[in-house]
Amino acid sequence: MQCFKNAQRIEQIDLLDRAFHYGDGCFTTARIRQGQIELAALHLSRLKLSNERLKLDANLDLIEQTLKILRQQETVNGTLKIVISRGEGQRGYSLPEHPADVWVFYYPKTLADFQYDIIDSGVLNQAMGLTMPSLVGLKSLNRLEQVMLKAELDEKAWLEAIVTDVQGTVVEGVSSNCFIRINDTWITPELRYNGVHGVMRAEILKRMQQFGIRCITRHVRMDEISQFQSVFFCNALSPMKIVSTLDGVDLDVQACIELFHTLQLSQIR
Numbered sequence: 580m581q582c583f584k585n586a587q588r589i590e591q592i593d594l595l596d597r598a599f600h601y602g603d604g605c606f607t608t609a610r611i612r613q614g615q616i617e618l619a620a621l622h623l624s625r626l627k628l629s630n631e632r633l634k635l636d637a638n639l640d641l642i643e644q645t646l647k648i649l650r651q652q653e654t655v656n657g658t659l660k661i662v663i664s665r666g667e668g669q670r671g672y673s674l675p676e677h678p679a680d681v682w683v684f685y686y687p688k689t690l691a692d693f694q695y696d697i698i699d700s701g702v703l704n705q706a707m708g709l710t711m712p713s714l715v716g717l718k719s720l721n722r723l724e725q726v727m728l729k730a731e732l733d734e735k736a737w738l739e740a741i742v743t744d745v746q747g748t749v750v751e752g753v754s755s756n757c758f759i760r761i762n763d764t765w766i767t768p769e770l771r772y773n774g775v776h777g778v779m780r781a782e783i784l785k786r787m788q789q790f791g792i793r794c795i796t797r798h799v800r801m802d803e804i805s806q807f808q809s810v811f812f813c814n815a816l817s818p819m820k821i822v823s824t825l826d827g828v829d830l831d832v833q834a835c836i837e838l839f840h841t842l843q844l845s846q847i848r
Contacts, residue, residue: 581649582683582684582685583648583683583684583685585638586681593667596665596666596680597664597667598665601672602719603664603665604663605629605630605633607661608659608660608661608815609661610657611655612690612848613656617847617848622815625778630663630679633717635663635665635679636678637678637681638678638681639681642681645681655685656688656690657685657686658685658688659685663680664680664682665680666679692845693819695811695819695835696821697821698738698820698821699737700810700824702742703731703732703735703740707724707742707745707750708724709772709773715773716770716776717776718775728753729753739754740753741757741804741825743801744772748768749799750768750774751770751774752812754814755814756780757810757812758811759799760808760809760831760834761806761807762806763808765793765794766795766796766799767794768799769797777813779817782818783813783842807830808830808834810835811835811838819838819839821835821836821839
């Protein structure tokens with residue numbers, strides 16, 4: 580792993596960094612292939628939105644400056660985690676008067692074209708709360724809900740699971756968005772009160788529209804779970820984790836496989 584802060588290699592974090600004290604910032608995780616970030620425009624768009632809403636004032640050009648340094652060293656393949664932190668600040672919630680810091684963590688790994696995975700899954704017992712409206716969809720650093728949900732996920736030995744909220748609606752997976760087929764129609768939950776606006780979710784929705792495949796964005800109630808025909812999860816590192824059984828009930832895997840090939844999800848750049 581290599582770490583850069585504002586396009587400078589670094590091996591330590593400031594003790595007063597607000598990312599540590601308050602989770603004050605945002606992040607995105609992306610695949611990088613041959614020195615190029617996959618779905619780069621979607622990642623950058625979400626970072627820009629987070630930068631504005633969180634009043635971070637980060638110089639996002641530092642991301643590309645960091646990539647130029649990495650490209651000089653080696654063939655760059657693997658995973659990037661880009662973290663924007665408010666940076667150093669005194670005790671208390673008041674915002675410091677300086678631009679946020681841009682951290683880039685690079686994890687080298689040999690990459691292949693995307694493939695789908697087939698998994699067993701279910702619905703977690705813990706429910707997600709509602710989020711301040713201005714924070715809905717952002718991938719902020721404060722991920723305590725996901726930490727607790729992942730603990731339950733690990734206990735059940737699933738790779739991913741459906742997460743509902745306190746209002747009794749389906750939101751997403753622990754670290755993924757989800758798509759659901761009911762009555763032969765694809766649906767992705769509306770993320771009005773919580774959840775992350777995932778870049779792979781956006782890419783899949785765009786491709787569905789291009790290929791004339793109908794997909795509805797709406798609230799999905801918990802009492803509809805028994806009607807699920809097919810389910811798959813997606814995130815920037817995996818376009819499709821297909822659910823074969825949901826809480827022990829068999830689902831239609833073939834519909835997801837056909838969708839994977841139709842949308843050409845093995846080819847994402």
